[in-house]
Amino acid sequence: MSTMHLPLPRLVPAHGSGKPILQVENLTKSFAGRTVLDGVGFTLARGSVVAFLGANGSGKSTTLKCVMGLESPDAGSIRLDGTELTALRGSGLARARAPMAMVFQKIHLVPRRTALENVCAGALGRYGGAASISPMFFPRELKEEAMAALARVGMSDRAHEKAGRLSGGQAQRVAVARALCQRASVLLADEPVSALDPRAAEEVMALLAQLAHEENLAVAAVLHQPDLALRHADEVIGLVNGRIEYAGDISGLDTSMQRRLYTPNRAAA
Numbered sequence: 001m002s003t004m005h006l007p008l009p010r011l012v013p014a015h016g017s018g019k020p021i022l023q024v025e026n027l028t029k030s031f032a033g034r035t036v037l038d039g040v041g042f043t044l045a046r047g048s049v050v051a052f053l054g055a056n057g058s059g060k061s062t063t064l065k066c067v068m069g070l071e072s073p074d075a076g077s078i079r080l081d082g083t084e085l086t087a088l089r090g091s092g093l094a095r096a097r098a099p100m101a102m103v104f105q106k107i108h109l110v111p112r113r114t115a116l117e118n119v120c121a122g123a124l125g126r127y128g129g130a131a132s133i134s135p136m137f138f139p140r141e142l143k144e145e146a147m148a149a150l151a152r153v154g155m156s157d158r159a160h161e162k163a164g165r166l167s168g169g170q171a172q173r174v175a176v177a178r179a180l181c182q183r184a185s186v187l188l189a190d191e192p193v194s195a196l197d198p199r200a201a202e203e204v205m206a207l208l209a210q211l212a213h214e215e216n217l218a219v220a221a222v223l224h225q226p227d228l229a230l231r232h233a234d235e236v237i238g239l240v241n242g243r244i245e246y247a248g249d250i251s252g253l254d255t256s257m258q259r260r261l262y263t264p265n266r267a268a269a
């Protein structure tokens with residue numbers, strides 16, 4: 001699709017006026033003495049999609065990983081629905097983080113399990129007990145909720161297919177359904193479409209935008225294609241060398257801003 005690389009008009013209305021659910025302030029992170037995040041702060045609101053853009057190594061994934069708890073920030077504040085996560089540990093932290101789900105470029109489904117079983121796994125934090133031992137013990141209401149989530153992402157007809165037999169786009173939809181079954185209100189997506197062909201990438205981004213707008217989810221997605229952001233995101237956070245260069249409405253992502261984010265000498269890590 002040659003038009004994929006043109007700055008096409010966005011197809012979604014602005015929905016960024018929802019209630020703030022995640023507030024990040026002054027996040028800093030170094031690896032081996034090298035600062036890779038330097039005072040990163042932003043707010044995610046329910047009902048909107050925020051695209052994280054920036055050159056390789058600018059700190060996009062590290063930002064999401066710090067929010068999700070997969071990396072520990074050196075300093076900064078992460079408040080989810082008013083609760084400061086950096087002050088919590090152990091089960092208190094796990095409980096506070098439960099409303100956040102993450103989807104990745106490399107889709108972490110269990111290939112020998114069906115799509116339905118993988119989606120049910122999103123809810124095991126709520127069920128535990130026998131249900132966590134084997135899908136044989138999944139309660140009926142859990143399977144019904146998982147089927148509803150699969151229907152929401154257009155995958156009902158593949159519910160009983162082994163995950164290992166799904167295409168990349170289908171598997172990513174199942175991963176999103178798993179997040180829905182987790183009843184996440186914040187969905188952090190780290191390069192969710194980087195491994196997908198252009199059509200599947202469009203479809204998955206359109207799905208994320210639809211879920212944000214219709215289910216009032218806050219979605220943050222690390223993207224490598226500004227044109228996908230232009231079509232499906234409401235807001236953009238642009239990083240250069242671990243600092244926020246731009247944060248605001250998608251309309252600010254014009255060609256000059258794209259140059260600022262991706263010009264090699266500014267973006268050198």
Ligand SMILES: Nc1ncnc2c1ncn2[C@@H]1O[C@H](COP(=O)(O)OP(=O)(O)OP(=O)(O)O)[C@@H](O)[C@H]1O
Pocket residue numbers: 031032036054055056057058059060061062063269
């Ligand atoms: N676990 C780690 N140990 C050491 N350095 C790391 C680690 N994780 C990330 N980095 C470094 O931190 C910087 C930011 O990495 P990050 O993955 O956040 O960038 P990114 O913007 O997501 O890049 P890309 O677009 O290439 O995925 C890079 O220089 C990277 O090499």
